[in-house]
Amino acid sequence: MKRFISLTVLVIVAVLAAGVFEARAAKPKIMILATGGTIAGAQAKPGEAGYTSGTFSVANLIAAVPLLEDLAQVSGEQIANIGSQDMNNAVWLKLAKRINQLLATPEVDGIVVTHGTDTMEETAYFLHLVVNSNKPVVVVGSMRPATAMSADGPLNLYNAVAVAADPEARGRGVFVVMDDKIFSGRAATKTDTTAVETFQPMNRGVQGAAYFGKNRWFPPPGQKHTTKSEFRVDKAETLPRVDIVYSYVNAPRDMVDALVAAGAKGIVLAGVGDGNTTDAVLAALTEAAKNGVVVVRSSRVGHGLVRRNIEVDDDKLGFVAAEELNPSKARVLTLLSLMHTKDPKVVQQYFYEY
Ligand code: ASP
Numbered sequence: 001m002k003r004f005i006s007l008t009v010l011v012i013v014a015v016l017a018a019g020v021f022e023a024r025a026a027k028p029k030i031m032i033l034a035t036g037g038t039i040a041g042a043q044a045k046p047g048e049a050g051y052t053s054g055t056f057s058v059a060n061l062i063a064a065v066p067l068l069e070d071l072a073q074v075s076g077e078q079i080a081n082i083g084s085q086d087m088n089n090a091v092w093l094k095l096a097k098r099i100n101q102l103l104a105t106p107e108v109d110g111i112v113v114t115h116g117t118d119t120m121e122e123t124a125y126f127l128h129l130v131v132n133s134n135k136p137v138v139v140v141g142s143m144r145p146a147t148a149m150s151a152d153g154p155l156n157l158y159n160a161v162a163v164a165a166d167p168e169a170r171g172r173g174v175f176v177v178m179d180d181k182i183f184s185g186r187a188a189t190k191t192d193t194t195a196v197e198t199f200q201p202m203n204r205g206v207q208g209a210a211y212f213g214k215n216r217w218f219p220p221p222g223q224k225h226t227t228k229s230e231f232r233v234d235k236a237e238t239l240p241r242v243d244i245v246y247s248y249v250n251a252p253r254d255m256v257d258a259l260v261a262a263g264a265k266g267i268v269l270a271g272v273g274d275g276n277t278t279d280a281v282l283a284a285l286t287e288a289a290k291n292g293v294v295v296v297r298s299s300r301v302g303h304g305l306v307r308r309n310i311e312v313d314d315d316k317l318g319f320v321a322a323e324e325l326n327p328s329k330a331r332v333l334t335l336l337s338l339m340h341t342k343d344p345k346v347v348q349q350y351f352y353e354y
Contacts, residue, residue: 037116084116
């Protein structure tokens with residue numbers, strides 16, 4: 001009898017252990033690639049407004065959210081540890097290449113990139129265009145440093161892993177997940193210097209809502225991205241130089257001339273209103289375009305489209321209209337376009353399609 005009971009206990013323990021093992025094995029494998037930002041930031045003293053971005057490591061970030069284990073098998077890798085104001089071509093290329101390498105293996109089902117929020121909208125759109133996989137990639141950050149009261153990083157990270165682990169997220173391109181919302185990397189834009197609800201989907205709706213690990217999805221956007229994108233950087237060592245020129249009352253042509261002299265291959269105008277600027281800047285941009293610089297008109301306004309030939313004769317001057325893209329996102333598409341062409345007509349087509 002005693003032997004029978006101990007055998008039964010043994011069988012029950014074995015079955016339970018197998019169940020736990022199977023549940024763990026069945027969980028999606030999510031890799032967190034850390035680049036720094038406020039999500040990894042620390043205050044010198046608790047309660048102080050000042051802090052340093054990129055202080056904590058990826059292991060610290062994962063350890064701070066033990067519940068991640070319920071969602072996925074999570075591992076981490078440190079790509080950089082910088083404030084995203086310092087994001088640069090070298091880190092972009094390293095990140096994009098590593099993501100494509102990891103997603104090509106069965107060992108990774110999805111990726112979360114932790115990132116500062118200052119330039120998150122640019123990195124997310126860059127990855128949206130150069131990641132060659134249907135598997136989810138989610139860019140996430142926080143507005144309050146990890147040491148702050150009511151830090152927003154842990155829940156943002158939890159939601160980001162839940163999105164990366166969600167089969168519904170596949171094939172929709174790269175996301176930004178912040179403040180319980182799921183944005184397309186194409187649309188996500190920072191709109192407030194410090195507020196937790198800073199990200200908005202410019203000219204578009206959100207892609208879904210992230211409710212503590214349970215997601216609600218809305219229809220995906222139509223533009224080309226990831227596997228349908230013709231932009232690839234896996235063999236690239238550098239990226240073409242593209243700069244942004246801000247417009248304002250009485251703006252002179254000097255900035256455009258200086259950028260062309262410094263070797264800019266593309267210039268994005270952060271124009272006033274509908275992508276307009278002064279006659280002086282317009283004259284300098286016209287000259288630049290004649291000399292083979294790709295000139296793209298966007299707007300400093302933040303909302304709305306810049307279409308061709310409204311107050312500026314783009315056909316005559318050889319310019320490109322940025323359509324929905326704000327200056328920072330227009331810069332990303334212009335620099336990738338320049339890896340294929342300098343023809344403004346082809347670049348314009350890219351702005352309609354991506
Ligand atoms: N300056 C920080 C960064 O972009 C801000 C943040 O992460 O929210 O890295």
